[in-house]
Amino acid sequence: MAVHELVELKFRLADGSDIGPSKYNSSATVTSLKEKIIAQWPKEKENGPKSINDIKLINAGRILENNRTLAESRIPLSEVPGGVITMLVVVRPPLPDKNSDKLQENSQKKGGCLCTIL
Numbered sequence: 001m002a003v004h005e006l007v008e009l010k011f012r013l014a015d016g017s018d019i020g021p022s023k024y025n026s027s028a029t030v031t032s033l034k035e036k037i038i039a040q041w042p043k044e045k046e047n048g049p050k051s052i053n054d055i056k057l058i059n060a061g062r063i064l065e066n067n068r069t070l071a072e073s074r075i076p077l078s079e080v081p082g083g084v085i086t087m088l089v090v091v092r093p094p095l096p097d098k099n100s101d102k103l104q105e106n107s108q109k110k111g112g113c114l115c116t117i118l
Contacts, residue, residue, distance in 0.1 A: 007070055008084045011037055011057075013045070014091070021084045026071040030057060030064045037089060049091050058088040 010020035011033075019040050024033065034052040041048040049055045057064045064073045064087075074085075 005071075007074070009033070009070075010084055010086050011089045012086050013089050015045070017042070018086075019089070024070060026069065026074075028070050029066070030068055030070070030073060031066045033057060033070070033087075034066070047091065047093065054092045056090040056092070058090060059085065 005026045006023040007026050008021050008023050010018045010022075012018055019037060019042075022036075031052055034049075034055045034057065037055060037057075038049050038052070052066065059073060062073075
């Protein structure tokens with residue numbers, strides 16, 4: 001694969017919508033792709049990624065590593081020459097805040113109903 005080859009990618013979100021397609025240099029790193037996804041994330045969608053660590057990119061069933069280039073991460077047999085490559089974007093759900101965990105635990109302890117079926 002040529003170092004300066006352009007690859008057309010689109011990123012499929014969990015709800016079925018896409019970001020792209022756009023052309024990327026095959027020497028681009030997975031980290032730079034994730035940064036572009038964060039920058040282009042639709043503003044109307046809730047729970048968008050805050051950092052590149054919140055995103056996993058999947059191509060042909062493989063999770064792509066941040067430090068690898070697009071050329072190193074591609075699987076040529078699964079691609080149509082000149083076609084658009086679709087990568088799945090998985091966003092890690094936001095971690096609950098420690099303070100909200102304590103509030104939730106307290107609310108569960110205070111009230112409730114207990115039933116026993118014999």
